[in-house]
Amino acid sequence: MAELKAKHQRMTLVILALVAIVAAGLIATWTLRNQANYFYLPEQIAAEPPSVGQAVRLGGMVQAGSITTQSDGITVNFVVTGNTADTVSVTYSGILPDLFVEGSGVVAEGSLQADGTFLATNLLAKHDENYVPRELEGLDGHQEPQDAAAYAETVAGLEQAR
Amino acid sequence: MIAELGLAALWLSAALAVLQMVSGALGLRDGPDGQNGPDGKARAQSYAIYARPAAVVQAFLAVLAFGLLLYAFAVTDLSIKLVETNSHSAKPFIYKLTGTWGNHEGSMLLWVAVLALSGGLLAGLERRLPEKTMSATLAVQGFVALGFYAFLILSSNPFERLPVAPLEGSGLNPLLQDIGLAIHPPTLYVGYVGLSIAFSLCMGALITRQVTPEFAKVLRPWVLGAWVFLTFGITAGSYWAYYELGWGGWWFWDPVENASLMPWLAATALLHSVSVLAARDALRTWTIMLGVLAFSMSMLGTFLVRSGVLTSVHAFAVDPERGSFILALLGLYIGGSLAIFAVRASSIAEGTRFTATSREGALVFNNVMLSAILAIVLLGTLYPLLTEAFDVRVSVGPPYFNPAGAIFAIPMFAVMAVGPLLRWKNDNPGRIQFELKALLAIVIAVIALVAILGDYSVLSLLGLGMAIALAVAAFLPLRGRVLRRVPLATWGMVMAHFGVAVSLFGMASESAFTTERLAAMAPGDATDTGGWTIQLEEVSPVAGPNWTAMEARIMASRGDEEPTLLTPQARNFWSPPQPTSESALITRWNGQLYAVIGDRAGVDARGRERWQIRVWWKPFVTFIWYGGVLIAMGGILSIAGRVRVDLKRRNAKKIAGQRRADLDALDEDKLPEPAE
Structure with missing residues (x-):
């Protein structure tokens, strides 16, 4: 074995590199498959809620008229809508992103609470007029409810029929 | 007038790139070395004679074109479409200038100008390579440049005029009105594009089968230089995002950030592998492969950032020309270089052997770990794009990158601590068992101490423990040496490795104690x-x-x-x-x-x-960026050390040559010229 190794050191190196890259690929695929459960629309929260406390992202539109600020001045409640009638109430303590407005898209990072509300630790809204969080591409304020069956296969379809 | 002059300079540069490519390629025509008759060699060289001047003049013209655009922005020439869409007369002067590259066309012009400039520097300064390898290198460099000139002129002309000049411009995105924009993109671009030289040199050496330690010594300063700029660029970009976005975060695993991290990872691997090739004549094909990989990652980064594919696949569809243009270039260069690699790699003789427990062994291990981390980042960045093609939207963030990256980063840091203590070729690990035990003890002690103080995440604890051990380990290679005699390049390594420790400490501390x-x-x-x-x-x-x-x-x-x-x-x-x-x-x-x-x-x-x-x-938290600066400074020290040694050697050679000439003059019968 030792002799074989000495004779074919280049081969050994190639195999070592391949093994590492394949391992990286496998780890990546395995972790990414779990990531499929990372991004949720309100209807997905309703259908298959993530476990309480699991770190996920919730994406959707901020329902018009739903933003209320509590008396402490920093805790905000609002409702996120998706492509169906399902909605999720979100609680967030913090400074709202510059372009966070009703009727616009938002991605909330946080976790689902036992009472069914979503506690957000961070909000991602549009940075500027040109940049929209990838997950919200195609969602806009004037959406019609979609045929949910069309999205049964997809993990997080946000495509908008125009 | 300015705009027309700029465009003309670009067209001329493109023409010179063709000349450089053809002339360099013709210089190769007469078969591999050794088969040349005296005539054939002379003819080949007479073809190749245009390649160098073409590269140098091209550098002047491309830089001139960029200078003209800079001027148009400085005076807010609103008849140029690009200025109108990205500038405003009321903007502070410095942001008028930096706005030149705060947009797609301008930044691509900067890319091309830096590409031409580094090609010109290579052609003008490099005299150590065999003439044939140099011809092949310049031909490849010309070919790469030509593709990007075509992209710029045909699909992203920065000098396009407006039929009617408006009274006022639309202004620059306020997030970009910051001194960060003056530093971050240009340094990053110099890094990206510097890797194109590494790529061309690797292809040149591969084509002429001259993958030698001499070649590695020529390649090394270019890799180091590009890597230093990438390090500075990433560090500056991270700090910029940290204070400008107002979220208190310093790294978001944003695809654009990943696009700059990937070439850095490849360049880091390349830089270490080049050192092995230069010092030990091992890892020949591996080095070439990394050279190809590093520039491929640069181009992929440019594609991801510049095609609009990141913000959305739909933006891609809005301007399909640009996206598919860069994608075609990407396919051409990566595919072409891999094809040449596949054909030629087997004819490169295997280098010097080494055992697993040697400094080469440690370097190979970390090269592989860096490549694995690169694969993790690459897959995580591309995965959302792939799924989106099937209308599935996913979000890949820290919960993926942090643990998946750490699986490979942790063993890498461990080997990084002990690798420099090992001897070349073959070593007995028992020789350094005291150091190994001491470092392990530090890791365990720090983790235990911090874990008692509070409830912190496993990764933060590991990060803190390894950072302190790494900081100590960074200086161990100096132990028992006369400090004045330690070469500058070794100081460079010590400083860069210490920088990694400092940066890691900052990251772990920020995540644990904020x-x-x-x-x-x-x-x-x-x-x-x-x-x-x-x-x-x-x-x-x-x-x-x-x-x-x-x-x-x-x-x-x-x-x-x-x-x-x-x-x-x-x-x-x-x-x-x-x-x-x-x-x-x-x-x-x-x-x-x-x-x-x-x-x-x-x-x-x-x-x-x-x-x-x-x-x-x-x-x-500041240690994150201090560490980045230390890493880059380590690179600079290393370049300085290598250049100093080279100059000394050149001088010594000159003196020796002089002495021999004197002897020859004394003796009547002349000795033959020493072989190079």
Whole structure:
């Protein structure tokens, strides 16, 4: 074995590199498959809620008229809508992103609470007029409810029929 | 006139790139070395003679074109479409200039100008390579440049005129109106494009089968230089995002950030592998492969950032020409180089052997780990794009990158600590068992100590433990040596490795020990976080050249030191209209206090108007960027050391040559010229 190794050191190196890259690929695929459960629309929260406390992202539109600020001045409640009638109430303590407005898209990072509300630790809204969080591409304020069956296969379809 | 001149310079550069490519390729025509008759060699060289001047003149022209665009921005020439869409006469002068590359066309012109400039430098300065390898290198460089000239001229002309010049421009994205834009993109681009030289040299050496330690010594300064710029660029970009975005985060695993991290990972691997090739004549094909990989990652990064594919696949569809153009270039260069690699790699003789427990072995291991991390980042970045093609949207963030990257980063840091202590070729690990045990003891002690203090995440604990052990390990190679005699390049390595430790410590400390306070405060109210007392004095409107803002005056103090004034602002730019948040920072040796002001937060019980104030105390967060700077400085030291040794050798050779010539003059019968 030792002799074989000495004779074919280049081969050994190639195999070592391949093994590492394949391992990286496998780890990546395995972790990414779990990531499929990372991004949720309100209807997905309703259908298959993530476990309480699991770190996920919730994406959707901020329902018009739903933003209320509590008396402490920093805790905000609002409702996120998706492509169906399902909605999720979100609680967030913090400074709202510059372009966070009703009727616009938002991605909330946080976790689902036992009472069914979503506690957000961070909000991602549009940075500027040109940049929209990838997950919200195609969602806009004037959406019609979609045929949910069309999205049964997809993990997080946000495509908008125009 | 300016615009037409700029465009003409670009066309001329493209023509020169063709000349450089053809002339360099013709220089190769007469078969491999050794088969040349004296005639054939002379003919080949007469063809190749145009390649160098073509590269040098091209560099002048491309830089001239960029200079002209810079001038157009400086004087806000609104008849040029690019200036109109990205500038405004009321913008501060420095941001007018930096706005030149704050857009797609301008930044591609900068890319091409740097590409031509580095090609010109290579052609003008490099004399050590065999002439044939040089011809092949210049041909490849010309070919690469030609593709990007075509892209610029045909699909992203920065000098396009408007039929009617408007009275005012539309302005620059306010997030980009920051000194960060002056530093971050140009340094990053120099790094990206410097890797093109490494790529061309690797292809040249592969084509002529001259993968030798001599070649590695030529390649090394280019790789080091590009890597230093990439390191600076990433560090500056991270700090810029940290204070400009107002979220208190320093790395978001954003695809654009990943696009700059991937070439850095490949270049880091390449840089170490080149050193093995130069010192030990091992890892020949591996080095070539990494050279191809590093520039491929640069181009992929450019494609991801510049095609619009990142913000959305739909933006891609809006301007399919650009995206598919870069994709075609990407396919051509990566596919072409891999094809040549596949054909030629087997004919490169295997280099010197080594065992697993040797310095080469450690370097190979970490090369593989770096490649694996690169694969993790690459897959994580591309995965959302792939699934999106099937209308599935996913979000890949820290929960993926952190653990998946750590699986490979942890063994890499461990080997990085001990690798430099091993001897070349073959070593007995028992020789350094004291060091191994001491380092392991440090890791365990630090983790145990911190774990007692509080409840911190596993990765933070590991990071802290490894950072301290790495910091000690970085200096171990100096042990028992006369410090004055240690070569500069070794100091460079020590400094860069220490920089990694410093940076890692900053990251782990920031994630473990950050405290924050979010409060609705009326003027006069006070709050505290991380040992700081924060008092809001007043909130008042202020105005800048192209914005208005609400500015908070906050006095922050710690212990019995004098209070320091912090003035975070919530700005509203009016052209284009956009709100931004300007954070305010207090930097101490052991961390940073970071304050932002948010919206109005209603009135308190006594009817006073309140404001949202958010303050973080981030212990040792600055170490992240100090570490980055140390890493880059290590690279600079290393370049300086190598260049100094080269110059010394060249001088010695010259003196020896002189002496021989004198001897020859004394003796009547002349000795033959020494072989190079």
